[in-house]
Amino acid sequence: MRLSKLFKNAPTVNITGLCSDSRKVKPGNIYFCLPGITHDGHDFINQALENGAKCIVHSKKLEEMKSGAVYIRVDDVIDAMNQCARLFYSKPADKMLMYGVTGTNGKSTISNIIRNIRNTIEPCGYIGTISIEYGNVKLAPDLTTPDPLVLHKTMSDMVQKGMKACALEVSSHGLAQHRVDAIKFDVAIFTNFTYDHLDFHGTLDNYFEAKSLLFKNLVKQDGVSILNIDDEKYEDLRSISKAKVISYGIDRECDYRAINVVLDSHYSRFDLVYGGKTYKVKTNLVATYNIYNLLASIAALHETGMDLQEIIDQCEHLPQIDGRLEQIDLGQPYHVVVDFAHTPDGMEKIMQFGRQICKDKKLIAVFGSAGKRDIAKRKVFGEIADQYCDLIILTEDDPRDEDPKEIADQIKEGIKSTQNIFIEDRYEAIRQAVENANEGDAILLLGKGDESFIYRENGRAPWIGDNVAVKECIEKYTNQAA
Ligand SMILES: CC(=O)N[C@H]1[C@@H](OP(=O)(O)OP(=O)(O)OC[C@H]2O[C@@H](n3ccc(=O)[nH]c3=O)[C@H](O)[C@@H]2O)O[C@H](CO)[C@@H](O)[C@@H]1O[C@H](C)C(=O)N[C@@H](C)C(=O)N[C@H](CCC(=O)O)C(=O)O
Numbered sequence: 001m002r003l004s005k006l007f008k009n010a011p012t013v014n015i016t017g018l019c020s021d022s023r024k025v026k027p028g029n030i031y032f033c034l035p036g037i038t039h040d041g042h043d044f045i046n047q048a049l050e051n052g053a054k055c056i057v058h059s060k061k062l063e064e065m066k067s068g069a070v071y072i073r074v075d076d077v078i079d080a081m082n083q084c085a086r087l088f089y090s091k092p093a094d095k096m097l098m099y100g101v102t103g104t105n106g107k108s109t110i111s112n113i114i115r116n117i118r119n120t121i122e123p124c125g126y127i128g129t130i131s132i133e134y135g136n137v138k139l140a141p142d143l144t145t146p147d148p149l150v151l152h153k154t155m156s157d158m159v160q161k162g163m164k165a166c167a168l169e170v171s172s173h174g175l176a177q178h179r180v181d182a183i184k185f186d187v188a189i190f191t192n193f194t195y196d197h198l199d200f201h202g203t204l205d206n207y208f209e210a211k212s213l214l215f216k217n218l219v220k221q222d223g224v225s226i227l228n229i230d231d232e233k234y235e236d237l238r239s240i241s242k243a244k245v246i247s248y249g250i251d252r253e254c255d256y257r258a259i260n261v262v263l264d265s266h267y268s269r270f271d272l273v274y275g276g277k278t279y280k281v282k283t284n285l286v287a288t289y290n291i292y293n294l295l296a297s298i299a300a301l302h303e304t305g306m307d308l309q310e311i312i313d314q315c316e317h318l319p320q321i322d323g324r325l326e327q328i329d330l331g332q333p334y335h336v337v338v339d340f341a342h343t344p345d346g347m348e349k350i351m352q353f354g355r356q357i358c359k360d361k362k363l364i365a366v367f368g369s370a371g372k373r374d375i376a377k378r379k380v381f382g383e384i385a386d387q388y389c390d391l392i393i394l395t396e397d398d399p400r401d402e403d404p405k406e407i408a409d410q411i412k413e414g415i416k417s418t419q420n421i422f423i424e425d426r427y428e429a430i431r432q433a434v435e436n437a438n439e440g441d442a443i444l445l446l447g448k449g450d451e452s453f454i455y456r457e458n459g460r461a462p463w464i465g466d467n468v469a470v471k472e473c474i475e476k477y478t479n480q481a482a
């Protein structure tokens with residue numbers, strides 16, 4: 001592409017690609033000097049040039065400008081990069097129906113429900129924590145919300161592969177770092193707002209401010225904000241949303257409301273009240289929070305033209321979302337749930353579900369807490385588990401370069417009376433949970449979900465996955481007296 005197509009008054013040199021990492025620049029690329037948390041991209045201009053950068057986009061005054069490259073000074077490099085990414089990849093987001101999902105918990109679940117149901121009428125892609133998926137393509141993501149260059153490149157490939165819609169998880173990091181600024185969403189969905197990511201945002205107000213950007217920036221004329229009326233941030237978001245607001249919930253009157261909710265361990269039922277009419281819904285999703293996730297998805301799909309009854313018909317047999325409330329059933333006489341809960345609210349909700357399914361039998365939880373992330377939540381995890389569990393097995397989560405035993409000790413500060421034990425090796429912890437389970441008990445394996453790696457000192461190390469580990473253990477170690 002010609003540089004002049006990306007910047008007014010720029011020379012007509014050919015550009016081979018866009019890059020914001022000097023180490024990865026290829027001959028003919030534009031290098032964008034981004035301000036970062038650790039580094040300033042302006043410090044790596046020489047390396048970018050050595051690797052063949054043809055154009056440098058910068059915001060600071062430069063001491064030296066080498067011949068052979070074009071220098072373009074802008075006020076805001078991130079903004080320039082977003083606009084260039086959109087143009088270079090031929091405006092892919094403009095060619096798809098774009099659903100953006102944000103909130104503390106439930107983003108992956110809602111994005112996947114939307115994708116699965118939308119796919120029944122037209123091809124829909126998904127970008128988020130679990131994967132990047134479209135057509136026959138399935139990729140492992142580095143981030144929940146990729147940086148703008150990866151994002152627009154991926155969406156461009158989606159368009160080429162025939163996708164008509166895309167469900168994109170929008171993290172608070174992604175919003176704060178302007179990764180989605182060049183996407184005009186059709187629908188912005190809010191799940192809920194509870195404690196998370198204070199290590200990055202500093203305060204809950206900053207965290208909320210980041211989340212709210214998705215709604216402030218929803219400027220499409222027929223855009224829709226889908227908001228959870230039972231969440232404490234509903235009114236704030238409603239008042240800042242520029243687009244039409246549609247509400248969903250259980251406790252209060254709203255546009256898409258679930259009433260008469262019946263929860264079982266393997267299915268749920270409710271009456272959906274919409275537009276003065278009542279629709280019977282049966283779904284294989286379980287737990288109250290998933291009724292919220294389903295309502296948000298139904299609202300988003302219906303508001304973008306799908307037939308309501310057609311959507312409801314799909315709810316009965318939704319595909320299992322990897323590592324999200326995944327019930328493992330090999331015929332053993334106790335319940336086993338693998339779940340990605342890693343926030344206090346998520347922990348509480350899944351433990352409530354665990355208590356609901358095992359009733360007065362034993363609830364066993366296996367979990368840890370990630371190293372180098374949100375230290376304050378560790379004790380809170382202990383307090384929550386103490387409230388619901390009969391046996392707590394503390395183990396490694398993603399320790400990074402922290403000592404898992406020290407993390408476990410911080411969790412223990414919240415445990416007052418519940419029997420607990422620390423077993424560092426996650427497989428061994430799962431084995432012990434299985435050996436301790438008797439008929440009717442429930443085991444919750446929390447925090448890793450579908451992940452097939454554990455972050456250790458030197459980065460990602462392979463992990464067979466909680467679901468594989470527990471299946472092996474169930475077969476080998478189920479208590480014969482259970
Ligand atoms: C905390 C955070 O979000 N960091 C992101 C941020 O890194 P940074 O600001 O530290 O970057 P930096 O190292 O200071 O570098 C600044 C610039 O200089 C460039 N550079 C740097 C070094 C060099 O030699 N040459 C060079 O060109 C870098 O490429 C960058 O453009 O900008 C980088 C480039 O886009 C991101 O890769 C990086 O994500 C890191 C890897 C990360 O782990 N982010 C996580 C926390 C994250 O974003 N998570 C959310 C989901 C959270 C959740 O819900 O659980 C997500 O959306 O995934």
Ligand SMILES: Nc1ncnc2c1ncn2[C@@H]1O[C@H](COP(=O)(O)OP(=O)(O)OP(=O)(O)O)[C@@H](O)[C@H]1O
Binds near residue numbers: 110
């Ligand atoms: N609506 C909800 N309310 C509270 N907790 C939820 C909700 N939906 C899911 N959870 C819990 O949060 C966990 C993660 O769910 P999900 O992956 O859908 O959320 P997320 O927002 O995408 O999180 P992440 O971006 O970190 O993956 C689930 O395993 C479950 O324990």
